[in-house]
Amino acid sequence: MRDSVLVFGSGMMGCAIGCCAALAHNQVIMYDINESVLEKAHSRVLDNLNILVEQGLQTIEAIEEAKKLISVTNNLEQASERANLVIEAVYENLEVKQDVFQKLDSLLPESVPILSNTSGLRITDISAKTKYPERTLTAHFWLPANLIPLVEIVIGDKSSPELAVRIKEMLTTWGKTPVIVNKDLPGQLANRILQAVIREAVNIVEIGLASPEDVDTAIKMGMALRFPVWGPLEHVDAVGMDICCSVQNSVLPEITNRTHASPLMLKLLEEGNLGHKSGRGFYDWSEKDMDALIKKRNDFIVHALKKV
Numbered sequence: 001m002r003d004s005v006l007v008f009g010s011g012m013m014g015c016a017i018g019c020c021a022a023l024a025h026n027q028v029i030m031y032d033i034n035e036s037v038l039e040k041a042h043s044r045v046l047d048n049l050n051i052l053v054e055q056g057l058q059t060i061e062a063i064e065e066a067k068k069l070i071s072v073t074n075n076l077e078q079a080s081e082r083a084n085l086v087i088e089a090v091y092e093n094l095e096v097k098q099d100v101f102q103k104l105d106s107l108l109p110e111s112v113p114i115l116s117n118t119s120g121l122r123i124t125d126i127s128a129k130t131k132y133p134e135r136t137l138t139a140h141f142w143l144p145a146n147l148i149p150l151v152e153i154v155i156g157d158k159s160s161p162e163l164a165v166r167i168k169e170m171l172t173t174w175g176k177t178p179v180i181v182n183k184d185l186p187g188q189l190a191n192r193i194l195q196a197v198i199r200e201a202v203n204i205v206e207i208g209l210a211s212p213e214d215v216d217t218a219i220k221m222g223m224a225l226r227f228p229v230w231g232p233l234e235h236v237d238a239v240g241m242d243i244c245c246s247v248q249n250s251v252l253p254e255i256t257n258r259t260h261a262s263p264l265m266l267k268l269l270e271e272g273n274l275g276h277k278s279g280r281g282f283y284d285w286s287e288k289d290m291d292a293l294i295k296k297r298n299d300f301i302v303h304a305l306k307k308v
Contacts, residue, residue: 002112004029006083008100010041010072013117014089016145019048021087022066023058024174029079030072041072048146055302057147080107085170087139089117097126105130113163115139119191122184123156133158137167138181140188147301149177156184203256205282206264212282228308 005021007014010032022028022045030045032038049066052058073079080086086108088100097116104114110132116123118138127136138154151171155164164180171178181189201215210218226235236244256262268274268281275281276290 002082002084003027004079004082004084006031006079006086007089008032008076008086008104009089009091009117010034010037010044011089011091012044013141013143013145014087015041015044016048016143017087017089017117017141018045018070019052019066019146020141020174020176022069023049023052023062025065026069027082028070029082030070031074031076031079032072033074033076035074038072038074042070045070051298052146055299057302057305076103077107080104083108083112086112086114087117088115092118092121094121094125097121098129101127101136102129105132110135113137113167115167117141120186120188122186123154123159124184127156127158134160135163137164138184138188139167139171139178141176142190144298144301147298147305149175149305150190151176151178152181152188152190153178154181154184154188159184199258199262200255202262202264203258206262228304 004027005018006029007018007021008031010018010030014030014032018028018030018041028045030038030041032041046067049058049063053060053063086104088097088104090096090100097118101114101116105127108114112135114127114130114136116126116136116138117140118126119140123136123138124133127133130136133156136156137159138152138156140152140154142148142150142152153164153167153171155161168178168180179189185192187195197219201219204210204215205212230238272278273280275283276285276288279285
């Protein structure tokens with residue numbers, strides 16, 4: 001009986017996606033080939049669920065019901081026999097994802113959709129070796145996936161547009177806010193916008209216009225506060241096309257249009273300053289607490305979700 005959502009890959013993202021699926025009253029099978037990852041998977045999913053209770057976003061009863069729907073396995077053949085939907089969440093490597101999709105394609109009937117949570121690779125390339133690429137899509141959940149509503153559904157060159165609509169409707173019933181991306185381009189939708197912001201933020205530091213701290217402060221305490229209810233294109237319409245075109249004609253010539261990583265970032269990379277993982281990047285992380293920052297971020301997201 002095909003009654004389950006199969007999550008292929010039980011790391012951080014896979015566990016958060018499994019949490020979302022279970023809360024939507026789906027049987028969920030968490031699969032991973034790595035035994036050590038699989039051992040942690042069930043507790044990770046439970047942690048994701050418990051956070052929602054602690055933050056007042058779910059009831060204890062809903063969480064307890066979701067917990068009963070989750071199982072873990074390292075037997076892909078058995079899991080595939082029960083899957084009515086598969087979401088792949090392995091690490092960002094094209095060859096690995098292609099192998100996963102090819103394996104799933106051989107195990108599953110044509111009617112079972114296979115989705116990838118890739119954040120940057122093209123679903124067209126990931127599904128290139130499958131027999132039925134029309135049943136493949138990207139479904140990119142944003143971190144932290146148990147809190148962020150956005151899911152980007154990307155239609156590949158051979159994907160079924162009708163399937164994209166069906167998946168959008170399904171994810172809406174999960175309590176997500178899905179958007180359809182009509183072209184399979186690098187960066188999908190939101191990451192293209194984010195990379196444009198990062199590119200200019202780094203450029204501002206590089207040319208000495210402002211410090212990293214002041215750049216982040218300007219974004220966090222300015223434009224970012226409006227975004228949950230006031231998108232950039234709504235802003236253009238509100239201000240007026242005439243004014244916005246005038247501003248763009250003045251500002252855009254001074255903004256970087258660099259098509260590669262900035263020299264400043266490459267210099268930091270060469271020096272071994274990778275950011276938090278090495279202790280220093282734009283900031284000295286010996287003076288900043290990442291765990292506290294993540295908690296503050298998540299608390300703010302929860303507060304915003306309760307308001308919008």
